[in-house]
Amino acid sequence: MRKDLLAISDLSRDEITLILDTTDAMREIGERPIKKVPTLRGKTVVNLFYEPSTRTRTSFEIAEKRLSADTLNIAVSTSSVQKGETLADTAMNIEAMAPDMIVLRHPSSGACHMLARLCRSRIINAGDGMHEHPTQALLDAYTIREHKGRIAGLKIAIVGDLLHSRVLRSNVLLLTKQGAEVWACGPRTLVPPGLDRCGVKVSTSVDEAVEGADVIMMLRIQQERMQGAFFPSVREYFNTFGLTAARAARARPDVIIMHPGPMNRGVEIASDVADGPYSVILDQVANGVAVRMAVLYLLAGGADAD
Amino acid sequence: MKRLLKGGRVVDPVNGRNGVFDVLMDGDRIARIGRDLPADAGTTVIEVSSAFVLCPGLIDMHVHLREPGQEHKETVATGTAAAVAGGFTAVACMPNTDPVNDNAGVTEYVLRKAAEANLARVYPIGAVSRGQQGEQLADIAELKLAGCVALTDDGRPVATAMLMRRALEYASMFDLPVIDHCEDQTLKGDGVAHEGYQAATLGLRGIPGQAESIMAFRDISLAELTGGVVHIAHMSARQTLDAVRYGKARGAYVTCEVTPHHFVLTDEMLAAPEPYDTNVKMNPPLREAADRDAMLQGLADGSIDVIATDHAPHHYDEKGVEFDRAPFGITGLETAVSLCFDRLVHPGSISLVRLIELLSVNPARILRVPGGSLSEGAPADLTILAPDLAVTVSAARMRSKSKNTPFDGWTLRGGVAATIVGGRTVYVNEDAGLRL
Numbered sequence: 001m002r003k004d005l006l007a008i009s010d011l012s013r014d015e016i017t018l019i020l021d022t023t024d025a026m027r028e029i030g031e032r033p034i035k036k037v038p039t040l041r042g043k044t045v046v047n048l049f050y051e052p053s054t055r056t057r058t059s060f061e062i063a064e065k066r067l068s069a070d071t072l073n074i075a076v077s078t079s080s081v082q083k084g085e086t087l088a089d090t091a092m093n094i095e096a097m098a099p100d101m102i103v104l105r106h107p108s109s110g111a112c113h114m115l116a117r118l119c120r121s122r123i124i125n126a127g128d129g130m131h132e133h134p135t136q137a138l139l140d141a142y143t144i145r146e147h148k149g150r151i152a153g154l155k156i157a158i159v160g161d162l163l164h165s166r167v168l169r170s171n172v173l174l175l176t177k178q179g180a181e182v183w184a185c186g187p188r189t190l191v192p193p194g195l196d197r198c199g200v201k202v203s204t205s206v207d208e209a210v211e212g213a214d215v216i217m218m219l220r221i222q223q224e225r226m227q228g229a230f231f232p233s234v235r236e237y238f239n240t241f242g243l244t245a246a247r248a249a250r251a252r253p254d255v256i257i258m259h260p261g262p263m264n265r266g267v268e269i270a271s272d273v274a275d276g277p278y279s280v281i282l283d284q285v286a287n288g289v290a291v292r293m294a295v296l297y298l299l300a301g302g303a304d305a306d
Numbered sequence: 307m308k309r310l311l312k313g314g315r316v317v318d319p320v321n322g323r324n325g326v327f328d329v330l331m332d333g334d335r336i337a338r339i340g341r342d343l344p345a346d347a348g349t350t351v352i353e354v355s356s357a358f359v360l361c362p363g364l365i366d367m368h369v370h371l372r373e374p375g376q377e378h379k380e381t382v383a384t385g386t387a388a389a390v391a392g393g394f395t396a397v398a399c400m401p402n403t404d405p406v407n408d409n410a411g412v413t414e415y416v417l418r419k420a421a422e423a424n425l426a427r428v429y430p431i432g433a434v435s436r437g438q439q440g441e442q443l444a445d446i447a448e449l450k451l452a453g454c455v456a457l458t459d460d461g462r463p464v465a466t467a468m469l470m471r472r473a474l475e476y477a478s479m480f481d482l483p484v485i486d487h488c489e490d491q492t493l494k495g496d497g498v499a500h501e502g503y504q505a506a507t508l509g510l511r512g513i514p515g516q517a518e519s520i521m522a523f524r525d526i527s528l529a530e531l532t533g534g535v536v537h538i539a540h541m542s543a544r545q546t547l548d549a550v551r552y553g554k555a556r557g558a559y560v561t562c563e564v565t566p567h568h569f570v571l572t573d574e575m576l577a578a579p580e581p582y583d584t585n586v587k588m589n590p591p592l593r594e595a596a597d598r599d600a601m602l603q604g605l606a607d608g609s610i611d612v613i614a615t616d617h618a619p620h621h622y623d624e625k626g627v628e629f630d631r632a633p634f635g636i637t638g639l640e641t642a643v644s645l646c647f648d649r650l651v652h653p654g655s656i657s658l659v660r661l662i663e664l665l666s667v668n669p670a671r672i673l674r675v676p677g678g679s680l681s682e683g684a685p686a687d688l689t690i691l692a693p694d695l696a697v698t699v700s701a702a703r704m705r706s707k708s709k710n711t712p713f714d715g716w717t718l719r720g721g722v723a724a725t726i727v728g729g730r731t732v733y734v735n736e737d738a739g740l741r742l
Contacts, residue, residue, distance in 0.1 A: 086627055108629060108631060109582070109630065110509075110628060110629045113581050114628065130510070130511075132509070166509060192506035
């Protein structure tokens, strides 16, 4: 495998399939009474999160521990970053202690590329600014495959703040690579330029996007976007773009509803849909651990399995 | 001291010369230009082959020398050393220093530093507004008296239409052009790259070309209203060039400049060869191929008046951070000539005569400074160019204090052989093979 996992844009179809197939084996470990294998024993993994995270950080940590790695969480809020230490210096100083892998989440697009240039350690992108969130897209793909048996040929609607979403970018890349028919939908003010050149259908109508969809993926809307005049109010956003049960009913009867989390209930998604029978949101979270185990395992060289 | 440069190809558009001529310099002046000039006993004769081009000293009218206040990036001394190494006998320097050059004190300081360095001539550009805050006019008469040749709030646009109008009216009393960094800041927002496919896929906030062209249309309208003189700095968007053509067609006093990086590079550099390279981050940003090509067209058809580098040195600590946090700007003094030869002259887009107009004749005319021609009796400011010199750009060998350039390692055809200011040789390129 490669040295780093920075972006879905770097991965070939075969690499993606390998990660998803490896996830099956990793999931099985999570179902055992003793959820541990010695695969990464003696390896040090540093989780360096510059942004708040519930799911991603926890699931990386659990994944690392299940593989018997020594894990460290650097809480940026109590680190010398508070004294103004740069990302480059932080990385070089950590690198001097010879970790094997660094999992980085950072508010700046390209931060992981910077680390990959500076560090010998393997870098895993846990979300860089508005750019990519590769392990999210991988666990989303795994979840879709789990429920639908395939990705190719499915109609997948992704709805929300497309412009600022790293989850969108990673998912668009991965799902189009695997042959899905992807619809990206959101207010025109939140459609990134050139999105129509990425092999997706762009729509500003949720009704059109979810019509006959196999999968609906909702993205979080940040309320701060009202300051940039991207949309007038939460109320109008929910009325025009929110996923209500009525809207979801336009999709296929066996549709699955997804959301990377955290959700703004009543903004992008109605609670009854989020908690309803079509929602696989919590499956996504569960699969996140297994997918991250697969990524860690493969980056470490796919060394001796359990 | 008399020096006779024999046998070089003299390109001097103002005096209609383009051919092999001898140039006799006496002290700091050009004494004679002609064919087969005799040399008396007191004259040093230098054989220059016709492979070399002698032209009026190049003038870069958009340079950030960073002194006073940001000497870690550049000083007048290092900046003028970089200038002469780039073939420039004069630079016009921007006022966004710390303190801002909005008063005679800072202007005189810069001029004193330039005199001490004694390399390229320095023509300070003063601020339009006090502190460049965009509210009150700076003391423009004082700036003119102290030696400023133009006004700008560069770094920022002139903040409001009202202020730009007043500036154009007021500055016209002193024959000072107003140079505007055209940018509607509400449209720019917190953008860091050109708004387009590249920025969108890399997750970088975008700045549309119209953020620039809207302001250019504003300035040109005000130039029409007031009869004042406006110069559009560092154009990057094809829509801005449209604005300039519109203004010129209507008789407005508008001129414009483009940087080499805007006619050479596009926003594809954001992704490759090095994704998120902060040496590709500048304002205005690199735009799409259509914009770059429009700039090439404008250079060829005469719509663009000047090539100026917007030399913007930054310390590597400042550039060595995440893309959206890095300061905007790249250096340009030491790569301009080679890029012009390699990407404009050699491909046949423009002639050598036109190149000298863009780099010397027009800047001198717009700023109303001496130079732009090799006239007898004029100061002996000459650039000796080597159009076929094989150049490999090396940031490490640059004289600028800062090395923030995207061109490191590029191989280009064409460069500078030597630079002469006031009859003194202030730079010789060892690799060019010219003995001065």
